[in-house]
Every structure is written in structure tokens, then in C-alpha cells.
Amino acid sequence: MKDVIKLSSGDPDFATPPHIIEAAHRALSEGATHYTPTSGLPRLKEAISEYYRKFDLNVDPNAEVIVTPGSQQALYLTLASVLGPGDEVLISDPSYTVYEPTIKFLGARPVRFPLDRENNFHPDLDAMEAKVSDRTKMILICTPNNPTGTVLSKTDLEAVAQVAREHDLLVVSDEIYSEFIWGDGRHLSIAALPGMKERTVVIVSFSKTFAMTGWRLGYLIADGALVKQMLKLQGNMVLCPAAFVQMAGVAALTGPWEPVKAMRREYEDRVNFLAGRLDEIDGVSCPKPEGAFYLFPDISQVCTSSRKFCDGLLEERKLAATAGVHFGPLGEGHIRLALVRPVDVLSEAADRIESHVKESRTR
Ligand SMILES: Cc1ncc(COP(=O)(O)O)c(C=O)c1O
Structure with a gap:
């Protein structure tokens, strides 16, 4: 279809900052065309360790980091290294679409715990603990959350940590x-x-922070013994991530950070603009998310099927959004919009949503 406004995929519209691209060019001409260690280039792992200090985490770059081709692969490495058939993983409802099929593919079982719609989609932690069984191996959390934008507070995290310690569970934290x-x-x-x-695997990516989705670069931080196990799988699967891409990753983390700050300012303007605009539409409720560049408006008063609503939006209004139910049963009644277009395009998107809502309500 022509002239579609595509807000269905979390692929930033920004170009990768020039100093990162230059670093990749330079790396290629200086011979970064060979295999690297399986866990990644020491310089990049040191930069990662340095960067994570800002989140009060002391990381041993030699033993506790694996650089991966995208964080999706870091997630797969983690799940495949830990889970066996019949093991259970607690994931939120709703949650990022990839968690459930990956867990199922490995013969394990995703068990969903509810996020509380009435409380900005923060987790209902008693309900989460009630889902723990003797087959539970891990809790998978995502903060800031895709699709809800929820940022877990210290109290939320302490409660999750308490459950993990008490039931001896691993936590996978998609950050x-x-x-x-x-x-x-x-x-x-x-x-x-x-x-x-020692009981957490942190999953991180260059994709969103630096607008580098197509470069395929991410990493994980985990306990040294688990890293050793995961490296066997990484060695057999990918050997290592691309060398010149890893050099670009060093440039990204060591700065300058002004381009990231500029992207953050622009995303926040988009979030403020579109959340405000959608919330004014009769029948739509769109609270401002706490983080991430998605909106997850409630359209349940207009249409009970988010899939039907999104199909109509695309076919009749040429606007691509993702049906909330795609993220889990509790996502029903919502749609997810990725704010990867400038404000003038988002304004047109809001007009199209408003027309669609008005027409759907009179049908
Ligand atoms: C929550 C979350 N985790 C992981 C990923 C995977 O990102 P990548 O493989 O590009 O690092 C995405 C992509 O949208 C995501 O939203």
C-alpha cells in the first residue's frame, strides 16, 4: 500500500550518529575484518562495563559480558542455556512479542502474570508470586516496558527480587x-x-539508544559461570559478532552522547504531543507512558477487538499500528503505536485515528 504511516515497528527513524558510522568505516579500512573473541572485543566489553557503572553495577568485562548480534540473540542465548523442557518462565501480560514464542520453541512454558491496567501497567506482584510453581526457573522483566512504557520503581524491583531470592529463580532483565x-x-x-x-541476566542493545537496529549489536551481563555456558552456544551459533560493528559500538558508548540526548528530547516531544492528542479523542484513553517510545492507548470503548481495529486503521486510513492482543490477552482493547515519525506525521496519524474512531462508533 502507498502512503501508509507506519507506526507498527519500533525501528527509529533517526540516522545512526555520524561519529559511529565513521568509526565503522575506519575500523574496516584498518583491518577489523577478522573474527573477534567469542564474547566480543575486550575494548567493547570494557566500554560496556564502564557504561553500566551509571546504573550502579560493577561488571567484570573479562568474565561477565557477552556481546551479541542484537539483544534478541542475547535473549535467545540466555533462555536456551538455562531452560529445559517443561520449565516455566514468568512473563508479564502484556509483554514483548518475542518472549512467548522463544520460550515455547525451547520446550519450556511461558506463565503470564498480570500487569495492572489501573496502575499504569505496573506488575501485580502478589499475582506474580502466586504463579510460581516448583517448575519455575526464571522471571523475565522489561523496564522500560515494550509495549506499555511502564518503568519499574525501586519498590517494584525489590518485590521481584524478593520473590526471586525466596524461590531461587533467575531474573532476566530486558533493559x-x-x-x-x-x-x-x-x-x-x-x-x-x-x-x-549473581541471579540476574541483563539484556541490552545498541538498536534503540543509538538508532542502530540494522547493525545488529547488543549484549548481556551475567554471572561468570553462566557466561561460560552461554559462550559454548554463542561459539557454535555465531562465533562472534561482526568486528567492525563492535568497533562502532565502542565509539557509540564512549561518546559524544549529544546525539542520544537530542533523540531523547525529540521522542519525549512526540510522546507528549501524541499522548495528549489521543487522550482528547472521545472513547480513547491514552495516559503518558513513563518511558520507551511507544503509546498503548485504550480503544476498548470503540472496538472490543484490537485486531479488527488495527485492520480497519490500515485498510481504511492507511495507518499501521500493532494490535494490543498481540502482546498477550490483557493487551486486548489497546493498540501500540511506535513513535518513529516526526510530530507533523504523528499529527496526521492522530487525525486518521480520530476519523476512524468517530466512524467506528457510529457503525
Ligand atoms: C523489549 C525488546 N527487547 C529486545 C528487542 C530486540 O532488539 P535488538 O535485537 O534489535 O537488540 C526489542 C526490539 O524491538 C524489544 O522491544
Whole structure:
């Protein structure tokens, strides 16, 4: 279809900052065309360790980091290294679409715990603990959250940590949107809580922070013994991530950070603009998310099927959004919009949504 406004995929519209591209060019001409160590280039792992200090985490770059081709692969390495058939993993409802199928593919079982719609999609932690069984191996959390934008507070994280310690569970913490928190909020890593570093795998990416989705670069931080196991799988699967891409990653982390700050400012403007605009539409409720660059408006008063609503939006209004139910049963009644277009395009998107809502209500 022509002239579609595509807000269905979390692929930033920004170009990768020039100093990162230059670093990749330079690396290629200087011979970064060979294999690297399986866990990644020492310079990059040192830069990662340095960067994570800002989240109060002390990381041994030699033993506790694996650089991966995208964080999706870091997630797969983690799940495949730990889970066996019949093991259970607690994931939130709703949650990022990839968690459930990956867990199922490995013969394990995703068990969903509810996020509380009435409380900005923060987790209902008693309900979460009630889902723990003797087959539960891990809890997978995502903060800031895709699709809800929820940023877990210290209290939320302490409660998750408490459950993990009490039932001897591993926590996988997807932190790929940590640079995008709105207002005065601050990212907290559960791994930095007392006694949690050794039972947490932190999943991070260059994709969103530096607008580098197509480069395929991410990493994980985990306990040294687990890293050793995961490296066997990484060695057999990918051998190592591309050398010149890793050099670009060093340039990204060591700065300058002004381009990231500029992207953050622009995303926050988009979030403020579109959340405000959608919330004014009769029948739509769109609270401002705490972080990440998605909106997750409630359209349940207009249409009970988010899939039907999104199909109509695309076919009749040429606007691509993702149906909330795609993220889990509790996502029903919502749609997810990725704010990867400038404000003038988002304004047109809001007009199209408004027309669609008005027409749907009179049908
Ligand atoms: C929550 C979350 N985790 C992981 C990923 C994977 O990102 P990548 O493989 O590009 O690092 C995404 C991509 O949208 C995501 O939203």
C-alpha cells in the first residue's frame, strides 16, 4: 500500500550518529575484518562495563559480558542455556512479542502474570508470586516496558527480587529502553539490588539508544559461570559478532552522547504531543507512558477487538499500528503505536485515528 504511516515497528527513524558510522568505516579500512573473541572485543566489553557503572553495577568485562548480534540473540542465548523442557518462565501480560514464542520453541512454558491496567501497567506482584510453581526457573522483566512504557520503581524491583531470592529463580532483565525515560524518572537495574547480580541476566542493545537496529549489536551481563555456558552456544551459533560493528559500538558508548540526548528530547516531544492528542479523542484513553517510545492507548470503548481495529486503521486510513492482543490477552482493547515519525506525521496519524474512531462508533 502507498502512503501508509507506519507506526507498527519500533525501528527509529533517526540516522545512526555520524561519529559511529565513521568509526565503522575506519575500523574496516584498518583491518577489523577478522573474527573477534567469542564474547566480543575486550575494548567493547570494557566500554560496556564502564557504561553500566551509571546504573550502579560493577561488571567484570573479562568474565561477565557477552556481546551479541542484537539483544534478541542475547535473549535467545540466555533462555536456551538455562531452560529445559517443561520449565516455566514468568512473563508479564502484556509483554514483548518475542518472549512467548522463544520460550515455547525451547520446550519450556511461558506463565503470564498480570500487569495492572489501573496502575499504569505496573506488575501485580502478589499475582506474580502466586504463579510460581516448583517448575519455575526464571522471571523475565522489561523496564522500560515494550509495549506499555511502564518503568519499574525501586519498590517494584525489590518485590521481584524478593520473590526471586525466596524461590531461587533467575531474573532476566530486558533493559534496552533504559535511555528513554520521561520526566524526572531514572532507570534502575534489578541487578544492582543486594544479592541480585549473581541471579540476574541483563539484556541490552545498541538498536534503540543509538538508532542502530540494522547493525545488529547488543549484549548481556551475567554471572561468570553462566557466561561460560552461554559462550559454548554463542561459539557454535555465531562465533562472534561482526568486528567492525563492535568497533562502532565502542565509539557509540564512549561518546559524544549529544546525539542520544537530542533523540531523547525529540521522542519525549512526540510522546507528549501524541499522548495528549489521543487522550482528547472521545472513547480513547491514552495516559503518558513513563518511558520507551511507544503509546498503548485504550480503544476498548470503540472496538472490543484490537485486531479488527488495527485492520480497519490500515485498510481504511492507511495507518499501521500493532494490535494490543498481540502482546498477550490483557493487551486486548489497546493498540501500540511506535513513535518513529516526526510530530507533523504523528499529527496526521492522530487525525486518521480520530476519523476512524468517530466512524467506528457510529457503525
Ligand atoms: C523489549 C525488546 N527487547 C529486545 C528487542 C530486540 O532488539 P535488538 O535485537 O534489535 O537488540 C526489542 C526490539 O524491538 C524489544 O522491544
